[in-house]
Amino acid sequence: MRHDHLITSKQLSRADIETVLDRAAEIDADPAAVADRHANTLLGLLFFEPSTRTKMSFETAMKRLGGDVVDMGSIESSSVKKGETLADTVRVIEGYADALVLRHPREGAAKMASEYVDVPLLNAGDGAGHHPTQTLLDLYTIRENAGLDDLTIGIMGDLKYGRTVHSLAHALTNFDTRQHFVSPESLQLPREVVYDLHQVDESATIREHDSLEEILPSLDVLYVTRIQRERFPDEREYQKVAGEYQIDADTLEAASDDLTIMHPLPRVDEIAPAIDDTDYAAYFDQAHNGVPVRMALLDLFLSEGGETDE
Amino acid sequence: MSDDRDGDEHELRVSKIRNGTVIDHVRGGQALNVLAILGIDGSQGEEVSVGMNVPSDRLARKDIVKVEGRELSQDEVDVLSLIAPDATINIVRDYEVVEKHRVERPEIVEGVLSCPNTGCITTGDEPVSSRFEVLDDGVRCTYCGTIVREEIASLIDT
Numbered sequence: 001m002r003h004d005h006l007i008t009s010k011q012l013s014r015a016d017i018e019t020v021l022d023r024a025a026e027i028d029a030d031p032a033a034v035a036d037r038h039a040n041t042l043l044g045l046l047f048f049e050p051s052t053r054t055k056m057s058f059e060t061a062m063k064r065l066g067g068d069v070v071d072m073g074s075i076e077s078s079s080v081k082k083g084e085t086l087a088d089t090v091r092v093i094e095g096y097a098d099a100l101v102l103r104h105p106r107e108g109a110a111k112m113a114s115e116y117v118d119v120p121l122l123n124a125g126d127g128a129g130h131h132p133t134q135t136l137l138d139l140y141t142i143r144e145n146a147g148l149d150d151l152t153i154g155i156m157g158d159l160k161y162g163r164t165v166h167s168l169a170h171a172l173t174n175f176d177t178r179q180h181f182v183s184p185e186s187l188q189l190p191r192e193v194v195y196d197l198h199q200v201d202e203s204a205t206i207r208e209h210d211s212l213e214e215i216l217p218s219l220d221v222l223y224v225t226r227i228q229r230e231r232f233p234d235e236r237e238y239q240k241v242a243g244e245y246q247i248d249a250d251t252l253e254a255a256s257d258d259l260t261i262m263h264p265l266p267r268v269d270e271i272a273p274a275i276d277d278t279d280y281a282a283y284f285d286q287a288h289n290g291v292p293v294r295m296a297l298l299d300l301f302l303s304e305g306g307e308t309d310e
Numbered sequence: 311m312s313d314d315r316d317g318d319e320h321e322l323r324v325s326k327i328r329n330g331t332v333i334d335h336v337r338g339g340q341a342l343n344v345l346a347i348l349g350i351d352g353s354q355g356e357e358v359s360v361g362m363n364v365p366s367d368r369l370a371r372k373d374i375v376k377v378e379g380r381e382l383s384q385d386e387v388d389v390l391s392l393i394a395p396d397a398t399i400n401i402v403r404d405y406e407v408v409e410k411h412r413v414e415r416p417e418i419v420e421g422v423l424s425c426p427n428t429g430c431i432t433t434g435d436e437p438v439s440s441r442f443e444v445l446d447d448g449v450r451c452t453y454c455g456t457i458v459r460e461e462i463a464s465l466i467d468t
Contacts, residue, residue: 085436108431108453112438127429129454192455 005114005121006297008130009167010196014174021140023296024289034065034295038302041067044097046089047124048075048104053265054124054134057290058101058298065295065302070096087116094119099302102126120301128161128190134264135167137293138223141286145260146220149176154215156182157225157245157270159189164264165225166193169206173197178205180215184241187231212245216254222247223262224270248272252280262286325359331382332400332407333375333390338363341373343393343463348386350377369396388416389423392449392462415444423449423458423465430454440467 003011027034043062047055059069072078072093080089086109093100094117102110103124110123110130125131142148153172159165159181169189172179179197181189188208197206209215216222227245232238246269247261263271263283275281336344341360350356357378366372381401382390390397391413401409421439425432432440432453442449448459458465 083435086431086434087437104431105429106431106434107427107429107455108451111453112431112436115438126431127454192450192457195457196455 003301005110005123006132006301007110007114007121007123009132009135009171010130012132012171012174017136017139017171017174020136020293020296020300021143023300024136024140024292027295027299028289028292031064031292031295034299036066037299038062039066041065041099041302042097043067043069043298044093044100045069045071046093046100046102046104047072048080048086048102048109049125051103051124053287053290054103054131055101057287058122058124058133058294060291061294061298064291065298067098067298086113090117090121099298122297122301125163128163128166130167131163132167132171133290133294133297134164135171136297137286137289138164138168138262138264139171140289140293141262141282142221142260144285144289145282146258148172151175151177151220152180152218153177153221153223154180154182154212154219155223155225156212158187158227158231159183159225160187161228161231162225165223166190168223169193169197170200173200178207180207180209180219182209182212182215182245184227184244185210186241187227212251213254216251217256219256219259221260221262222255224267225264226266226268226270242269246270246272247275249274252278255280325376326405327357327359327376327378327402328405329403330357330376330378330380330401332402333377333382333394334372334398334400335366335368335396336373336375336394337369337396338371338373340393341375344373344375344390344397346463347389347393347466348377348380348382349466356380385420385422387411387413388419389462389466391415392419392444417444418442418452419444419449422467423462424467425451425454425456426458426465427451427454427456430456 062069090113099120101122101124102113105127107127107129109126114121123130123132155165227242229238259280260282261280265283265287333344341362350358359376361374363371387399397413399411400407419442423442424440430451430453432438441452443452448457449462450457
């Protein structure tokens with residue numbers, strides 16, 4: 001990888017992705033081998049939005065590499081409350097840390113912030129924009145469960161605002177995949193994302209559906225995302241729509257036995273708890289994969305001069 | 311303005327200017343958007359002449375805009391190119407055309423348009439200028455990725 005920052009999955013080539021996933025697999029197999037690799041390294045955590053998994057897994061990843069974190073804390077207790085700009089905040093924290101992880105509610109925040117700092121900056125979510133580190137752990141999980149080539153994947157739920165979906169869809173264009181997008185009409189993929197997918201490959205195999213039924217039997221992977229209440233004008237409308245995009249044992253009767261079900265979590269009621277103990281469920285493994293994948297990313301970005309790929 | 315071969319007819323309708331800019335070969339019907347780009351709405355007392363839908367050799371119908379006392383900046387010319395790609399810009403000093411250029415579509419337009427996405431980082435209080443990549447059929451915010459194809463003139467940051 002030859003990148004100064006990680007802002008969007010669009011910047012990642014197939015070789016970049018494979019470099020990260022291969023490194024993550026090595027680390028996963030033998031975490032002790034890297035336990036002191038980044039001793040005395042500090043990672044700056046700047047989370048302007050709540051986060052559990054992403055923040056804790058970055059913290060875990062840095063500590064498992066022998067380093068530590070400095071955390072801005074919640075925005076209520078920070079200088080942001082006093083009106084400090086993001087551009088100023090990152091320039092200050094850059095002086096404390098060897099790399100930065102940023103989550104921010106505005107689209108384009110990570111790109112802008114990266115223009116103000118020299119240390120590596122990793123985007124941990126910018127509004128409805130991108131979430132490339134989630135994408136890499138998603139790809140790692142897909143590769144482990146179904147393989148990344150000759151893959152048929154269904155991506156279902158809130159495709160409009162779901163940044164994990166936008167990032168994943170871009171990244172999958174590097175592989176031989178057929179992507180089916182399943183959502184209510186009001187939550188379809190933004191036209192910008194569709195435009196990009198076709199820019200990459202005019203014949204990109206992308207289909208949009210309003211129901212899972214017709215495509216479920218053909219899927220190797222079903223990636224489910226949460227449909228958020230606040231996207232709907234009233235509770236009744238939400239209940240009606242959300243109910244159509246839930247997975248339970250009955251839904252899965254039509255699925256292939258080898259189907260892998262993923263979810264970036266947190267879930268509310270998109271996937272019935274009864275599915276958790278079946279062979280379909282990969283979402284907790286997926287969340288755990290956040291640690292080795294983020295260890296691999298930090299290792300690649302923090303290693304002197306960066307790693308190169310061919 | 312004798313350099314304008316298809317201009318004889320409209321010269322009668324639109325008077326010459328002493329110092330300023332003549333924007334010629336604007337696509338028919340776009341003159342008011344050109345004025346919007348320049349931030350001219352008449353309220354500041356600018357002396358402006360507009361010809362709309364006048365016959366033209368190069369374009370079947372064209373608009374022409376003459377602004378007294380104002381020379382366009384490169385930024386203004388860049389944005390102009392998005393709505394008036396065939397336009398010619400004539401800078402006039404003391405009744406003579408001293409510079410004449412065709413507009414060229416830039417690859418990037420910076421600091422001129424504002425992103426219509428209210429969630430975009432450039433619309434907050436950050437010290438960053440807007441930046442748009444120019445596509446074949448529109449513009450795209452390089453920060454949030456929003457694509458705008460219609461009514462680009464309405465994004466002009468005034």
